[in-house]
Amino acid sequence: MRIPIESLRSLRERFPAVDVLTDRVLRRGYPLDVDDQRRYAPGFVGNVFVWDIDKTYLKTRFSSLQGLARIPLEFAVDKQAIPGMPEVLRGLRRGPGPGFACAPLYFVSASPPQLRKVVEHKMQRDGVEYDGTTFKDWLGAVMRLTPWRLTEHVGFKVCALLTGRIRRPGAVEYLFGDDAERDAWAFHLYARLIQEHLPPDEVDIALADAGVRPEDRHCIHDLMVRLGPVGGRVGKVFIHLEQGSPPTRFAALAPLVVPVRGGVQLALALLEEGLLGVDAARQASDAVRAVTSEGQVQSLAQDAVDRGIVRRATWERWKEAGVKASG
Numbered sequence: 001m002r003i004p005i006e007s008l009r010s011l012r013e014r015f016p017a018v019d020v021l022t023d024r025v026l027r028r029g030y031p032l033d034v035d036d037q038r039r040y041a042p043g044f045v046g047n048v049f050v051w052d053i054d055k056t057y058l059k060t061r062f063s064s065l066q067g068l069a070r071i072p073l074e075f076a077v078d079k080q081a082i083p084g085m086p087e088v089l090r091g092l093r094r095g096p097g098p099g100f101a102c103a104p105l106y107f108v109s110a111s112p113p114q115l116r117k118v119v120e121h122k123m124q125r126d127g128v129e130y131d132g133t134t135f136k137d138w139l140g141a142v143m144r145l146t147p148w149r150l151t152e153h154v155g156f157k158v159c160a161l162l163t164g165r166i167r168r169p170g171a172v173e174y175l176f177g178d179d180a181e182r183d184a185w186a187f188h189l190y191a192r193l194i195q196e197h198l199p200p201d202e203v204d205i206a207l208a209d210a211g212v213r214p215e216d217r218h219c220i221h222d223l224m225v226r227l228g229p230v231g232g233r234v235g236k237v238f239i240h241l242e243q244g245s246p247p248t249r250f251a252a253l254a255p256l257v258v259p260v261r262g263g264v265q266l267a268l269a270l271l272e273e274g275l276l277g278v279d280a281a282r283q284a285s286d287a288v289r290a291v292t293s294e295g296q297v298q299s300l301a302q303d304a305v306d307r308g309i310v311r312r313a314t315w316e317r318w319k320e321a322g323v324k325a326s327g
Helices: 005-012 016-026 084-096 113-126 140-141 156-163 182-197 200-209 214-226 245-251 262-272 278-291 294-306 312-326
Strands: 033-035 046-052 105-109 134-135 172-180 235-239 257-260
Touching: 033 113, 033 156, 046 113, 046 235, 046 294, 084 105, 084 113, 084 182, 084 278, 105 113, 105 156, 105 200, 134 235, 156 172, 156 182, 156 214, 172 182, 182 200, 182 214, 182 235, 182 245, 182 257, 200 214, 200 262, 235 262, 245 257, 278 294, 278 312, 294 312
Parallel strands: 046 105, 046 172, 105 134, 172 235, 235 257
Antiparallel strands: 033 134
């Protein structure tokens, strides 16, 4: 027999004992499905790249209830990568130097874990190597009488990132999301939590101001206690403007948050940061050029220069790499 969610809410309100039992369940932590295959040496302080999947790497909408209904009918071959993003991912993994860095690379998705195999297959097809994935446990959210977690993302992203950082507290993280949800604000808030060493009452105020519900605030407080003082930080946050949001929307979050228009600008931004090699940046641009035009690629590059994402000297180096490849 299926019990309507409204009845479960009513049960909690009418019987405090049920609510106490529910609180005990909630304190077990946020319902996450985590797979991490990498082991770190004590004191690791290197770079770690953490990507969203939906609308940042792939053209999918599985974190919505409507998109979830299509999962049984979708296969890896049906997934479309955003042009240039597989090239950027492979380049980050390889590193900017002559050797193969095998840089730590993770994916975090609000999609249910039932999608993991499909996404992993798509990554294999794209030649994208990675170290782990974290999905939102939709069934766990419902079983804990918190169905609102299915469509709430700020609390989820903060909990997922803190859970990952417990295994690598000294890392410098670079985070990648999109403008379709509230990734920029979630990532910015997470950076504040680990870098500003706020007292618990200020942490609670910051979380409440971001719309994080009490249940998730409990989870975040518990994770921060487990994490303890950290020496790491968030290096940059890159937001893919999937919805075409004006970059000025994120001005208050600068300079940590960098809004980018597609694979060309993301590649240039990472080239500027010294995180991506020039060949990988050129390959990402070639992938975008293949589905648009040379004029569009140059327009995106010029916009990146105009907005200060990349210096003109770096832009010239990128252009020269393209000329050498075509010659």
